[in-house]
Amino acid sequence: MPSELTDLVSDVTPGRGALRPARSWLHSDAPSLSLNGSWRFRLSPTASVTEDFAVEDFDDHDWEDMAVPSHWVLEGDGAYGRPIYTNVQFPFPMDPPHVPDENPTGDYRRVFELPAGWTDAERVVLRFDGVESLFRVWVNGVEIGSASGSRLAHEFDVTSSVRPGDNVVAVRVHQWSAASYVEDQDQWWLPGIFRDVTLLARPAAGIEDVWLRTGFDSGRGHIDPEVVADAAAFPITLRIPELGVEQVWATKDDVAPLDIPEVTPWSAERPHLYRATVSNAAETISLSVGFRTVEIRGDQFLVNGRRVVFHGVNRHETHPERGRVFDEQHAREDLALMKRFNVNAIRTSHYPPHPRLLDLADELGFWVVLECDLETHGFHKVDWKGNPSDDPAWREAYLDRIRRTVERDKNHPSIVLWSLGNEAGTGSNLAAMSSWVHSRDAGRPVHYEGDHAGEYTDVYSRMYASVPETEAIGTDGSRVPLLGCTPAQGARQRTKPFLLCEYAHAMGNGPGAFDQYEELVRAHPRLHGGFVWEWRDHGILARTADGRPFYAYGGDFGETVHDGNFVMDGMVLSDGTPTPSLHEFKAVVQPVMFSFEADKVAVTNLRHSADTSDLRFRWRVEHDGRVVESGELEVPVIAAGVSGRVPLPPVTVAPDAESWLTVEAVLAAETAWAPQGHVVATAQADRSVRRRVPAARTRPEWRAGTGTLALGVADFVGGSLVRLADRAVSGPRLELFRAPTDNDEGASDEVEHSDAAVPGVSNAELWRREGLHRLTTRRVRVEQAADALRTVDKVSAANSALFVMVECVWTLDGGELELRAQIEPSSGWPTVWPRVGIRFDLPDGTQPIDGAEWFGLGPLESYPDSIRAARTGRFSSSVRDLSVDYARPQETGHRSALRELSLTSGGMEVLHLVALPDTRGRRPGFVLSRHTPQEIAAADHPHELPASVATHLHIDAAQHGLGSRACGPDVWPDFALRPETYTLRLQISGPR
Ligand code: IPT
Numbered sequence: 001m002p003s004e005l006t007d008l009v010s011d012v013t014p015g016r017g018a019l020r021p022a023r024s025w026l027h028s029d030a031p032s033l034s035l036n037g038s039w040r041f042r043l044s045p046t047a048s049v050t051e052d053f054a055v056e057d058f059d060d061h062d063w064e065d066m067a068v069p070s071h072w073v074l075e076g077d078g079a080y081g082r083p084i085y086t087n088v089q090f091p092f093p094m095d096p097p098h099v100p101d102e103n104p105t106g107d108y109r110r111v112f113e114l115p116a117g118w119t120d121a122e123r124v125v126l127r128f129d130g131v132e133s134l135f136r137v138w139v140n141g142v143e144i145g146s147a148s149g150s151r152l153a154h155e156f157d158v159t160s161s162v163r164p165g166d167n168v169v170a171v172r173v174h175q176w177s178a179a180s181y182v183e184d185q186d187q188w189w190l191p192g193i194f195r196d197v198t199l200l201a202r203p204a205a206g207i208e209d210v211w212l213r214t215g216f217d218s219g220r221g222h223i224d225p226e227v228v229a230d231a232a233a234f235p236i237t238l239r240i241p242e243l244g245v246e247q248v249w250a251t252k253d254d255v256a257p258l259d260i261p262e263v264t265p266w267s268a269e270r271p272h273l274y275r276a277t278v279s280n281a282a283e284t285i286s287l288s289v290g291f292r293t294v295e296i297r298g299d300q301f302l303v304n305g306r307r308v309v310f311h312g313v314n315r316h317e318t319h320p321e322r323g324r325v326f327d328e329q330h331a332r333e334d335l336a337l338m339k340r341f342n343v344n345a346i347r348t349s350h351y352p353p354h355p356r357l358l359d360l361a362d363e364l365g366f367w368v369v370l371e372c373d374l375e376t377h378g379f380h381k382v383d384w385k386g387n388p389s390d391d392p393a394w395r396e397a398y399l400d401r402i403r404r405t406v407e408r409d410k411n412h413p414s415i416v417l418w419s420l421g422n423e424a425g426t427g428s429n430l431a432a433m434s435s436w437v438h439s440r441d442a443g444r445p446v447h448y449e450g451d452h453a454g455e456y457t458d459v460y461s462r463m464y465a466s467v468p469e470t471e472a473i474g475t476d477g478s479r480v481p482l483l484g485c486t487p488a489q490g491a492r493q494r495t496k497p498f499l500l501c502e503y504a505h506a507m508g509n510g511p512g513a514f515d516q517y518e519e520l521v522r523a524h525p526r527l528h529g530g531f532v533w534e535w536r537d538h539g540i541l542a543r544t545a546d547g548r549p550f551y552a553y554g555g556d557f558g559e560t561v562h563d564g565n566f567v568m569d570g571m572v573l574s575d576g577t578p579t580p581s582l583h584e585f586k587a588v589v590q591p592v593m594f595s596f597e598a599d600k601v602a603v604t605n606l607r608h609s610a611d612t613s614d615l616r617f618r619w620r621v622e623h624d625g626r627v628v629e630s631g632e633l634e635v636p637v638i639a640a641g642v643s644g645r646v647p648l649p650p651v652t653v654a655p656d657a658e659s660w661l662t663v664e665a666v667l668a669a670e671t672a673w674a675p676q677g678h679v680v681a682t683a684q685a686d687r688s689v690r691r692r693v694p695a696a697r698t699r700p701e702w703r704a705g706t707g708t709l710a711l712g713v714a715d716f717v718g719g720s721l722v723r724l725a726d727r728a729v730s731g732p733r734l735e736l737f738r739a740p741t742d743n744d745e746g747a748s749d750e751v752e753h754s755d756a757a758v759p760g761v762s763n764a765e766l767w768r769r770e771g772l773h774r775l776t777t778r779r780v781r782v783e784q785a786a787d788a789l790r791t792v793d794k795v796s797a798a799n800s801a802l803f804v805m806v807e808c809v810w811t812l813d814g815g816e817l818e819l820r821a822q823i824e825p826s827s828g829w830p831t832v833w834p835r836v837g838i839r840f841d842l843p844d845g846t847q848p849i850d851g852a853e854w855f856g857l858g859p860l861e862s863y864p865d866s867i868r869a870a871r872t873g874r875f876s877s878s879v880r881d882l883s884v885d886y887a888r889p890q891e892t893g894h895r896s897a898l899r900e901l902s903l904t905s906g907g908m909e910v911l912h913l914v915a916l917p918d919t920r921g922r923r924p925g926f927v928l929s930r931h932t933p934q935e936i937a938a939a940d941h942p943h944e945l946p947a948s949v950a951t952h953l954h955i956d957a958a959q960h961g962l963g964s965r966a967c968g969p970d971v972w973p974d975f976a977l978r979p980e981t982y983t984l985r986l987q988i989s990g991p992r
Pocket of ligand 1: 087185186350422423463464502533566569967
């Protein structure tokens with residue numbers, strides 16, 4: 001292999017020939033030509049292929065067509081290799097800065113015609129907005145340069161190489177390079193030219209760059225402009241028509257700050273933008289200006305003088321078919337979905353997104369933490385030995401990355417923090433990046449989580465801190481040491497605003513505890529909220545051998561080293577479906593809070609600065625989930641941070657039904673992201689009269705019996721239930737198992753607050769060891785009395801001395817059938833249980849059960865630590881829609897606090913159940929599913945579930961919480977399910 005080539009792919013510098021300094025990604029009317037489209041393409045398995053393809057007259061007729069932008073591994077159905085998913089691991093040997101000779105290399109060629117008239121352009125610039133990971137460029141056979149920094153823009157001056165008429169541009173892209181060591185983000189490795197390629201005609205005396213820094217203070221706006229242009233480019237004029245601004249700068253020296261007496265500020269809530277132009281004779285640049293001042297005062301992070309609370313998400317660029325290729329419509333819909341779910345902030349994990357995304361964030365309104373393209377997480381494995389972050393050889397590459405990041409996006413009002421990168425350890429190169437940002441942009445603080453001791457960053461940031469740790473950070477008196485800090489460093493960190501750059505790992509079913517974090521944020525002003533990990537699953541749409549579509553994750557493409565489904569940890573599934581966790585998030589962070597009093601409700605506006613003039617309020621009363629009254633609630637406009645008490649309408653309370661009052665804040669008018677009437681916040685008050693729970697039924701005399709009898713709708717043979725309302729049934733059987741969630745499978749050490757978990761061992765593993773998924777039963781007793789049957793079962797697992805006694809008592813009183821099941825564990829169970837309840841299997845027969853209607857909590861699934869989105873009401877659903885299609889099948893579908901349940905077939909009721917509370921007032925939940933927990937646990941993807949021939953009804957006396965242990969703390973003790981005695985009471989009848 002030629003040594004020159006080795007030099008290039010192992011080169012730790014950012015490349016040769018790209019224009020510096022980097023500049024803003026501007027909307028200019030100067031001519032440009034998109035080179036997106038079909039290119040000729042050849043893929044080679046190594047980097048050491050001849051470069052003859054770069055010459056003009058190279059014959060590429062036997063090459064293939066490749067779309068630009070795209071990732072070659074997502075094109076051609078595997079013809080060009082496959083995607084690789086790793087989280088922290090490097091998919092190549094750790095031999096920095098070298099990469100293996102097996103280095104997929106894509107050669108691209110296309111012809112373009114230089115538009116007539118461009119010969120007047122002073123310069124012709126070729127811009128690449130994103131190429132992974134290292135590329136070289138030739139124009140008409142002349143080598144122009146090379147660059148790395150996959151998610152960063154690079155421009156090259158090609159003036160002297162282009163000519164009128166046809167031109168040939170050739171690009172060589174290496175998948176692996178030294179840069180791969182600093183781009184070790186938790187995502188798919190997706191090589192290729194994946195963002196736009198554009199040819200720009202830069203006019204003589206054009207405006208090279210502009211930066212309109214803005215400020216806002218007590219109604220006044222401030223602009224501090226910076227213009228990069230030759231003397232010949234002047235005069236240059238700034239115009240903001242809506243504000244009557246027309247400022248002519250005759251020379252460079254005239255470019256000076258200006259004050260505007262009255263402006264509407266920009267905020268994530270009211271993203272007011274002013275259209276501005278900066279123009280001269282040669283070109284006009286259009287900008288959207290938003291006035292806001294970002295500032296840290298003490299331990300407060302303020303915008304326009306008011307504390308910001310981030311209700312944020314980590315957003316990767318991911319699309320199930322396009323990978324990181326930007327699709328503006330898709331991105332706009334994603335951001336609109338965030339707004340509808342009360343998300344107000346985005347961390348661009350872990351690199352700058354396509355530049356248009358920031359235009360959308362400015363327009364729709366988000367606080368943005370803009371992160372640089374940098375992560376060296378794999379060095380963690382070797383205790384950060386050789387980490388580029390502290391190696392002077394890498395200094396220039398680090399600085400180049402942050403300069404390109406800041407320069408490209410500096411005009412966006414939505415960006416309120418610059419982030420140096422993610423999980424890159426710590427070191428002097430990071431400190432150098434920070435000081436460069438400080439010298440370049442005094443208006444935005446610097447974030448980087450890895451600076452644990454707070455040596456070079458302005459805000460204190462952590463990921464996955466537990467609730468007690470977060471509380472310790474929020475308070476002063478605490479002696480709790482902070483991660484990686486001496487006491488003095490901890491004290492320094494407590495002088496800064498705190499945010500959780502990642503928290504609440506939303507992998508699979510979960511997370512729990514959003515509400516506990518939110519409570520802390522409300523209690524401690526130093527805590528500024530955080531960013532959920534993460535917004536969206538990164539599944540790639542693939543097909544099984546027999547053509548069935550599914551969302552692929554790590555390992556599905558035969559990778560040797562991969563991290564499985566750790567890439568599926570979003571609150572939105574790969575196909576865009578919001579999961580229940582997103583609904584939970586929305587409910588927990590809702591910007592309006594209601595506190596009920598006897599005949600009043602206190603309405604608190606928790607927003608940053610917007611009042612409630614955009615909202616209407618409405619109320620309704622339901623009796624057992626059926627609406628009986630409704631109306632509008634008169635609420636005066638409430639300013640941000642203020643609370644107002646308003647009278648409630650008189651509520652009609654039913655004597656024989658539950659009476660619930662619901663209030664809602666809804667959008668008064670349509671917005672860019674939701675229709676009029678969209679619900680922003682909601683709350684319920686229970687106004688029911690207390691009603692007596694019927695006493696437990698007793699039978700004075702039991703006698704041994706055959707157990708073959710009919711009790712109302714139930715038929716028993718040998719003590720076993722065989723039919724209910726004329727349908728075959730088996731059960732009830734004790735079920736302690738749930739198909740482990742990703743959090744149940746998590747083995748993090750953060751279990752100090754859960755008494756039964758073991759550090760480094762997942763709860764799911766403990767459950768498997770105890771055999772919870774393979775319980776066996778021994779019938780101990782069958783007895784009968786008048787209109788009654790009693791069975792006693794001892795349930796246990798092979799090779800275990802632990803057991804659970806289950807007593808079922810069936811009674812018929814006045815024609816009403818009741819089952820009372822008492823579940824009593826032996827002593828000595830070492831773990832928490834995933835669930836405790838009974839299961840009925842209902843074979844399809846001629847009338848498969850395909851629907852449910854219930855009165856209880858809904859409409860979506862809920863678990864003890866993720867229950868805030870659930871409300872009390874009457875709901876219906878198909879059995880199919882009761883389950884969420886998590887990328888890896890797992891426990892789903894639990895509806896809490898059940899009162900009444902109808903099972904339906906083709907819309908007709910076939911069975912009706914009433915669930916009575918136990919003596920402590922606890923109500924069971926239910927899960928209705930086409931698969932058993934054991935079947936679900938055995939499948940790695942939804943399409944691997946077996947064909948189903950029955951519907952399974954679980955009545956759960958309790959379920960274990962969800963937690964966040966896939967990456968973070970285990971279930972909080974209040975929501976852990978400890979083995980203890982539970983009683984279930986069900987009244988069962990046929991169709992009514
Ligand atoms: C953290 C990463 O920053 C993030 O990119 C993602 O990988 C997340 O974990 C897990 O999904 S790092 C982890 C060691 C806490």
